[in-house]
Amino acid sequence: MRAEAVERVRLVFTLFDADGNGAIEADDFELMARRVTAAVPEAGAEKRDAMVTAFRTFWKALAENADTNRDGKVDPEEFRTVVLDPQRFGPALAEFAGALTGVADPDGDGLVERETFMAVMAAIGFAQPNTRALFDALEPVGTEQVAVPAWSEAIREFYTPDATGVSDHLVGQPVG
Numbered sequence: 675m676r677a678e679a680v681e682r683v684r685l686v687f688t689l690f691d692a693d694g695n696g697a698i699e700a701d702d703f704e705l706m707a708r709r710v711t712a713a714v715p716e717a718g719a720e721k722r723d724a725m726v727t728a729f730r731t732f733w734k735a736l737a738e739n740a741d742t743n744r745d746g747k748v749d750p751e752e753f754r755t756v757v758l759d760p761q762r763f764g765p766a767l768a769e770f771a772g773a774l775t776g777v778a779d780p781d782g783d784g785l786v787e788r789e790t791f792m793a794v795m796a797a798i799g800f801a802q803p804n805t806r807a808l809f810d811a812l813e814p815v816g817t818e819q820v821a822v823p824a825w826s827e828a829i830r831e832f833y834t835p836d837a838t839g840v841s842d843h844l845v846g847q848p849v850g
């Protein structure tokens with residue numbers, strides 16, 4: 675595994691462990707969903723519900739694949755074995771990314787305002803300088819909006835620790 679991938683697995687684990695108790699559990703996804711909902715108060719009930727459903731689906735897929743000892747928790751060791759296998763992780767991840775970015779686009783025009791982007795990424799736990807660097811790297815339309823598919827793709831890429839690309843802005847110190 676690349677050193678960057680090792681670092682990223684650790685970061686991804688930390689983000690999914692939203693309550694910081696050292697294991698990923700169903701509650702972490704409920705907490706994450708509440709934080710994102712609070713970050714985008716203008717999102718409609720339909721989009722919020724879709725996100726909550728997608729987060730729960732994602733947790734189920736993760737637990738099925740990674741919770742090897744079936745204790746209802748995915749510990750760092752269990753997580754490492756599954757997160758590097760996109761075959762098992764990929765489809766649920768796509769739904770997760772789609773639902774998350776969907777909430778950030780309440781009017782459904784396919785674009786996300788910088789302010790909303792920053793708020794949602796902060797809700798998930800990303801550091802502000804990294805988030806700002808990613809926003810700029812996503813080639814915003816004008817200066818203040820990014821396209822939903824580009825962001826969604828960056829999220830999928832970020833959570834696939836072996837990948838490299840625009841989501842590298844979310845790892846370590848942003849350059850420039």
Ligand SMILES: [Ca+2]
Pocket residue numbers: 690691692693694695696697698699702
């Ligand atoms: Ca946790």
Ligand SMILES: [Ca+2]
Pocket residue numbers: 740741742743744745746747748749752
């Ligand atoms: Ca376990």
